[in-house]
Amino acid sequence: MDNRPIGVFDSGLGGLTAVQALRELLPDENIIYFGDTARMPYGTKTVKQLRQMALQDMELLAERGVKAIIAACGTVSSTAADVLSSFHLPVFNVVDASVRAMAETQGSGPLGVIATRASIESGVFKRRITQLAPEKKVIAVPCQSFVELIESGHSDADDPQVQKCVAESLQPLRDQNISALLLGCTHFGYLSEAISGYLGDDVKLVSASYCAAKSMSSYLKARAMTGGTGRVQYCTSGDVRDFSQNASRLMGRNIAPLVSAVTPMEVDKL
Numbered sequence: 450m451d452n453r454p455i456g457v458f459d460s461g462l463g464g465l466t467a468v469q470a471l472r473e474l475l476p477d478e479n480i481i482y483f484g485d486t487a488r489m490p491y492g493t494k495t496v497k498q499l500r501q502m503a504l505q506d507m508e509l510l511a512e513r514g515v516k517a518i519i520a521a522c523g524t525v526s527s528t529a530a531d532v533l534s535s536f537h538l539p540v541f542n543v544v545d546a547s548v549r550a551m552a553e554t555q556g557s558g559p560l561g562v563i564a565t566r567a568s569i570e571s572g573v574f575k576r577r578i579t580q581l582a583p584e585k586k587v588i589a590v591p592c593q594s595f596v597e598l599i600e601s602g603h604s605d606a607d608d609p610q611v612q613k614c615v616a617e618s619l620q621p622l623r624d625q626n627i628s629a630l631l632l633g634c635t636h637f638g639y640l641s642e643a644i645s646g647y648l649g650d651d652v653k654l655v656s657a658s659y660c661a662a663k664s665m666s667s668y669l670k671a672r673a674m675t676g677g678t679g680r681v682q683y684c685t686s687g688d689v690r691d692f693s694q695n696a697s698r699l700m701g702r703n704i705a706p707l708v709s710a711v712t713p714m715e716v717d718k719l
């Protein structure tokens with residue numbers, strides 16, 4: 450039994466998809482979420498910056514006494530995996546379990562991956578899936594614009610701006626008749642309905658956030674490290690009111706009283 454909270458971080462709102470998955474799998478756990486909104490987006494940063502930011506984000510959560518961390522960010526997971534794995538607490542990235550889940554999907558078509566610009570440029574998702582399923586064609590497409598869409602309050606499947614953006618970005622994947630799609634950026638879970646609406650319900654969506662939460666759940670249970678009172682706290686380096694409003698809308702409940710501010714951290718220019 451370990452009542453310390455689980456720490457979860459991302460550039461902004463995307464990692465909330467991991468919080469929701471954790472609450473479903475481990476409803477009694479205490480969770481501290483850090484949304485680094487002041488430095489959002491992460492997907493356009495350099496690898497050097499991302500490695501530094503990943504460390505700062507984990508240190509912030511460690512100072513708050515967490516027992517384990519989910520780096521709920523495909524971008525740091527694919528560019529700073531060694532920074533995450535050498536931290537002094539157990540850290541789960543969103544690549545390891547999600548590429549396994551993708552390789553195990555049934556279906557005859559190619560496999561699609563969508564993620565941020567930096568994640569796709571790293572080549573990590575595509576390389577790791579190909580290693581596990583060499584017989585499969587893997588098509589990786591950057592969808593950086595989805596991040597700004599969600600952060601600016603657009604995620605509904607019937608929102609014309611969402612539909613336009615989804616269609617423009619995913620047409621190459623629809624043309625290739627993919628059978629499964631990995632949502633390799635945690636923000637993208639909030640576009641699942643719009644994405645399925647465009648690609649069709651036959652295309653299986655694999656959520657990197659859910660896969661990481663599942664790994665965390667198995668790890669804590671196997672070591673008798675679960676425990677808590679189901680308390681979730683949120684902090685942001687950005688505007689508390691904006692974060693509260695957007696997060697509440699995405700999560701379907703008012704979390705405003707649980708949100709606090711964190712002083713934005715500095716990152717080197719290059």
Ligand code: DGL
Nearest residue numbers: 460463491492523524635
């Ligand atoms: N949600 C993050 C990811 O999974 C970061 C998106 C961004 O800030 O560009 O990659």
